[in-house]
Amino acid sequence: MHITLVNMILAGATLAAAVRAAGAFRFHTLVRSYAISALSLGLLVVGLGIVRQRPELFALAAASIALKAFIIPRVVVRAAERSGMSMRLSSSLRPASTYLAILGIIAVTGFVALRSPFAAGADPEYLLIIALAMSVVGFAMMVMRRDLLSQVMGFLVMENGIAAFSFAVVRDLPFLVEVAILMTLTVGIVLMGTVSSRVRELYGTENTQALRELID
Amino acid sequence: MHPFIPFSFTLITAALAFLPSKKDDRRRIFGIGMFLSCAAAAGAAFAPLVTGVTYAWGPIRVDRFAAYVICLVTIVAALAALAAVHYLSHGRNEGTVSRDAEKTFCFFFPLFVLSMWTAAAADNLALLWIALESTTLTTTLLVALDRTRGAIEAAWKYIVLCSTGITLGLLGVLMLIHSAADAQLGSGELTLSALVSHAGLLSPEALRWAFVFLFIGVGTKVGFVPMHAWLPDAHSKTPSPISAMLSGILLNVAFAVLLRVRPIVDVALGSSAWTGRFFLTFGLLSIALPTLIMLVQKNYKRMLAYSSIEHMGLMSFAVSLGPVGMLAATVHMAGHAFAKPALFVGSGEMLHEYRSTRIDKVRDVIARRPKTGVLFFAALLALLAAPPSALFVSEFLIVATGMSVRPVFTIVVLALLVIIPFGMMRSAVERLFSSETEADPHAARSAARTERWNLANASMLAGIVLCAALGVALISGPGYRFFAILSQSIS
Numbered sequence: 001m002h003i004t005l006v007n008m009i010l011a012g013a014t015l016a017a018a019v020r021a022a023g024a025f026r027f028h029t030l031v032r033s034y035a036i037s038a039l040s041l042g043l044l045v046v047g048l049g050i051v052r053q054r055p056e057l058f059a060l061a062a063a064s065i066a067l068k069a070f071i072i073p074r075v076v077v078r079a080a081e082r083s084g085m086s087m088r089l090s091s092s093l094r095p096a097s098t099y100l101a102i103l104g105i106i107a108v109t110g111f112v113a114l115r116s117p118f119a120a121g122a123d124p125e126y127l128l129i130i131a132l133a134m135s136v137v138g139f140a141m142m143v144m145r146r147d148l149l150s151q152v153m154g155f156l157v158m159e160n161g162i163a164a165f166s167f168a169v170v171r172d173l174p175f176l177v178e179v180a181i182l183m184t185l186t187v188g189i190v191l192m193g194t195v196s197s198r199v200r201e202l203y204g205t206e207n208t209q210a211l212r213e214l215i216d
Numbered sequence: 217m218h219p220f221i222p223f224s225f226t227l228i229t230a231a232l233a234f235l236p237s238k239k240d241d242r243r244r245i246f247g248i249g250m251f252l253s254c255a256a257a258a259g260a261a262f263a264p265l266v267t268g269v270t271y272a273w274g275p276i277r278v279d280r281f282a283a284y285v286i287c288l289v290t291i292v293a294a295l296a297a298l299a300a301v302h303y304l305s306h307g308r309n310e311g312t313v314s315r316d317a318e319k320t321f322c323f324f325f326p327l328f329v330l331s332m333w334t335a336a337a338a339d340n341l342a343l344l345w346i347a348l349e350s351t352t353l354t355t356t357l358l359v360a361l362d363r364t365r366g367a368i369e370a371a372w373k374y375i376v377l378c379s380t381g382i383t384l385g386l387l388g389v390l391m392l393i394h395s396a397a398d399a400q401l402g403s404g405e406l407t408l409s410a411l412v413s414h415a416g417l418l419s420p421e422a423l424r425w426a427f428v429f430l431f432i433g434v435g436t437k438v439g440f441v442p443m444h445a446w447l448p449d450a451h452s453k454t455p456s457p458i459s460a461m462l463s464g465i466l467l468n469v470a471f472a473v474l475l476r477v478r479p480i481v482d483v484a485l486g487s488s489a490w491t492g493r494f495f496l497t498f499g500l501l502s503i504a505l506p507t508l509i510m511l512v513q514k515n516y517k518r519m520l521a522y523s524s525i526e527h528m529g530l531m532s533f534a535v536s537l538g539p540v541g542m543l544a545a546t547v548h549m550a551g552h553a554f555a556k557p558a559l560f561v562g563s564g565e566m567l568h569e570y571r572s573t574r575i576d577k578v579r580d581v582i583a584r585r586p587k588t589g590v591l592f593f594a595a596l597l598a599l600l601a602a603p604p605s606a607l608f609v610s611e612f613l614i615v616a617t618g619m620s621v622r623p624v625f626t627i628v629v630l631a632l633l634v635i636i637p638f639g640m641m642r643s644a645v646e647r648l649f650s651s652e653t654e655a656d657p658h659a660a661r662s663a664a665r666t667e668r669w670n671l672a673n674a675s676m677l678a679g680i681v682l683c684a685a686l687g688v689a690l691i692s693g694p695g696y697r698f699f700a701i702l703s704q705s706i707s
Contacts, residue, residue: 199369214370
């Protein structure tokens with residue numbers, strides 16, 4: 001199979017798994033879907049490294065896969081099991097409505113992406129659509145979901161979308177810059193995890209609706 | 217002076233927080249370390265600020281405006297560090313600050329200051345974004361320091377909303393980098409200064425997109441309405457020296473980033489009208505909503521937080537008024553940076569005395585804590601633009617310029633500016649002068665006798681004096697000329 005076709009399949013898998021994560025109402029399904037999405041994106045970066053003849057992208061892909069597809073999901077699962085949190089997640093929308101909303105979001109984002117000034121320079125073009133769609137899907141997850149973990153996962157999906165955007169439109173971002181941005185975001189995610197576990201300890205729930213102490 | 221010196225002093229100060237130390241040693245080390253760091257930073261920024269010479273070291277570039285922001289960060293950090301030593305010492309003696317909390321405080325405070333210096337001086341786009349995100353990362357655990365339900369809730373909202381905002385800002389940064397690559401600029405040209413000088417080559421459409429994402433992303437950090445939800449929570453639940461920094465300078469640092477990005481878009485579009493509309497819209501929203509909330513606010517720290525949003529709105533409105541408005545905004549930055557920390561530090565003293573942030577629980581401050589009460593009242597007058605406060609000059613300039621550039625909007629702003637003192641003064645007068653109905657008056661008098669002059673009072677006094685001195689310098693002439701040159705250097 002030609003490498004560009006493989007890349008296209010991987011890009012599709014990245015988005016499909018992110019959509020599955022957005023519609024997942026069970027904790028393990030959510031984390032697994034996110035891990036698959038991150039793994040597909042990492043492999044896509046390897047594919048882009050081959051096409052663009054940039055071997056340094058392999059190292060970035062390896063770090064990204066290790067961190068996002070294995071370490072973060074594993075840490076999240078362990079922390080959740082230790083805290084005894086509910087494996088059923090909550091959202092302001094039902095599953096069917098969530099998928100419908102997500103598909104609508106993807107359609108609109110794709111339409112806008114193709115008319116954006118970045119479409120002409122994007123390489124490959126489909127990655128631009130997928131990147132922006134993932135960013136918006138992640139953002140929508142953060143808005144729609146009512147539990148701490150899903151909101152953190154929404155942030156991670158959004159971050160994957162932005163990483164995909166950088167691969168689609170910025171071809172020569174220095175390797176060190178990419179690594180520094182990845183590390184900064186990782187620290188943010190670790191902090192989100194730390195604060196969310198303290199919220200669980202103090203409030204005894206992971207439902208963000210309970211966070212109503214500071215309302216005017 | 218090379219920026220490596222203040223940067224390394226700050227890192228060493230942070231690292232020393234983990235040294236095993238006796239009862240008061242950690243605070244002493246923190247105080248001395250912050251003093252040396254601030255002195256070194258002031259030394260590094262002095263020449264660019266006064267002479268206008270620009271220094272560049274790799275991804276760092278200190279021009280006159282960057283030096284100005286660095287100086288503001290340095291002054292507010294020094295004032296907050298003074299108050300912090302008092303806060304920690306009091307907290308440790310009374311058992312409200314644990315040893316671990318003190319360690320966390322002394323570790324993250326210098327890193328927070330370092331990240332703000334970096335954001336002010338970063339020329340490289342990636343470093344700028346990393347520094348801005350670092351301001352959130354270094355303060356999240358400081359917001360959560362008290363470990364109460366309110367503090368943890370505030371920390372959660374803070375990190376989620378600010379990180380999301382800054383991540384959207386990253387999209388904007390990537391769009392800027394894309395347009396630079398499209399214009400065949402090399403990877404060494406991914407700097408703000410290079411983009412400004414090559415702005416004519418960049419795609420205006422791509423820059424419009426980049427500016428929208430940057431404005432929303434960085435605007436979240438500034439606290440513009442409607443992206444402000446995190447701000448009142450974080451600013452009201454944080455220990456007062458950190459509130460002073462968050463409110464007094466962090467918002468300014470983020471605002472300064474928007475001011476540094478704006479010329480790239482303006483040059484590419486050939487006019488400042490398009491970006492001006494953003495500043496105008498978000499400015500008006502950020503003045504109107506907090507003003508209304510302040511009228512019914514029952515929590516005095518949240519009232520100060522909403523006041524910060526309103527001041528950012530006022531600066532944004534000023535920027536939309538053209539060159540004189542820009543001058544007013546740069547003056548307002550300093551005035552707000554000097555007056556607001558004094559009010560937050562004063563609020564911290566009231567919280568310590570009354571154990572409540574509710575306005576109706578705080579009474580007779582003038583009798584029980586006369587030094588704090590008088591300083592708080594003076595700082596409030598400075599914030600409300602009473603002469604000779606620097607904010608008097610900036611608000612006068614905003615209204616005078618606005619009447620000729622955007623008269624209708626300026627009348628709206630003026631009406632809101634009249635309402636704000638009413639809300640804030642009513643709350644302050646209730647707290648400062650209303651007598652306690654149930655408490656023993658003898659107890660109040662004896663409490664007043666025991667109030668000693670402390671570092672928090674010194675920090676408040678320094679802020680008020682700086683705000684007034686700047687106002688006098690502006691009114692007397694030389695200060696005005698300096699700020700005119702400074703504001704021109706931004707665009």
